Amino acid sequence: xxxxxxxxxxxxxxxxxxxxxxxxxxxxxxxxxxxxxxxxxxxxxxxxxxxxxxxxxxxxxxxxxxxxxxxxxxxxxxxxxxxxxxxxxxxxxxxxxxxxxxxxxxxxxxxxxxxxxxxxxxxxxxxxxxxxxxxxxxxxxxxxxxxxxxxxxxxxxxxxxxxxxxxxxxxxxxxxxxxxxxxxxxxxxxx
Numbered sequence: 001x002x003x004x005x006x007x008x009x010x011x012x013x014x015x016x017x018x019x020x021x022x023x024x025x026x027x028x029x030x031x032x033x034x035x036x037x038x039x040x041x042x043x044x045x046x047x048x049x050x051x052x053x054x055x056x057x058x059x060x061x062x063x064x065x066x067x068x069x070x071x072x073x074x075x076x077x078x079x080x081x082x083x084x085x086x087x088x089x090x091x092x093x094x095x096x097x098x099x100x101x102x103x104x105x106x107x108x109x110x111x112x113x114x115x116x117x118x119x120x121x122x123x124x125x126x127x128x129x130x131x132x133x134x135x136x137x138x139x140x141x142x143x144x145x146x147x148x149x150x151x152x153x154x155x156x157x158x159x160x161x162x163x164x165x166x167x168x169x170x171x172x173x174x175x176x177x178x179x180x181x182x183x184x185x186x187x188x189x190x191x
Contacts, residue, residue, distance in 0.1 A: 002026040003044035003186055006034070008061060008080050010049030011127075015168040016078065019179045020046070032062025036070040044074045044186035047081025049166065053130060058084070074159035074186050082162030083132055086153070091136030098147040100126035103171060106151055108143045113185050114152065114161055114178055115142070122173040124151070124165035131164055159189055 003025050005016045013029060020027040030039070039045060047064055058065065061084045068075060068088055077085040083093035106124045108115045124145070132150040135141050139160075143152040151164045161182070167175035 001044075001183065001187060001190075002042045003046065003183065004039060004042055005029045005046045005048055006032050006062075006064065006067065006081070008032050008048045008050035008064070008084075010051070010078075010080065012166060012168050013048040016046050016048055019168050019176060020183070022176075023180055023183055025183060032064060034063065036063060036066040039067065039071060042071075042073055043190050044076070044182065045071060046182075047075060047077040047084065049079030049081060049127075051080075058087070064088070068160065072158075074161070074182065074189060076182050077160075077162040078168070079128055079164060079166060082153070082164050083130055085160065085162045086132040086134070086136055086139070086150075089136035089139065089155075091132060091139065092134035093130050094133040096129060096131045096148065099129045100145065100147055101128075102126060104145040104147070104165070106143050106145055106165060108152070110140060110142045112142050112152075112154055112161075114154070114163075114181050116181050116184075118174045118177055123171070124167070124173070124175075125169040125171040126165055128164060132162070159185060
């Protein structure tokens with residue numbers, strides 16, 4: 001099982017790599033200018049968070065758009081990766097009315113593979129000024145916090161997932177389980 005992490009300049013990219021490593025995945029961190037062709041044989045991909053506002057600046061997101069267009073394996077976008085995914089597919093991201101930093105209570109509204117076996121409400125770790133303001137066509141919102149209506153989304157047609165919160169941070173309850181569920185989905189869909 002090979003799942004790589006695309007480095008978009010996030011402060012916790014190495015934690016995403018470490019969680020995957022802990023779960024027994026063959027993983028490494030790759031730069032966001034890596035050609036999509038070099039990633040086609042993977043079983044999954046994580047688009048990391050980034051520096052402030054990077055998710056809303058396509059020029060700073062390297063080849064993330066190519067990965068979303070050309071790769072068919074499951075892709076998980078976290079924070080900036082989530083925001084970029086929404087914008088790339090015709091949704092939008094905007095400055096949050098109330099930026100979230102620290103702990104927040106997540107409510108899962110629609111069951112999904114990422115949340116299999118988890119309670120419908122739990123604590124997550126936030127670190128964002130911007131958020132998805134419009135879910136793209138063909139995607140469905142899955143979860144929210146009191147100050148952010150799109151904390152999680154997924155494509156209805158492809159294994160594309162986005163999370164605004166940070167499952168790789170220890171303060172997120174069940175973060176390891178979310179990654180484990182993503183790995184299981186990669187295993188299920190392995191070519």
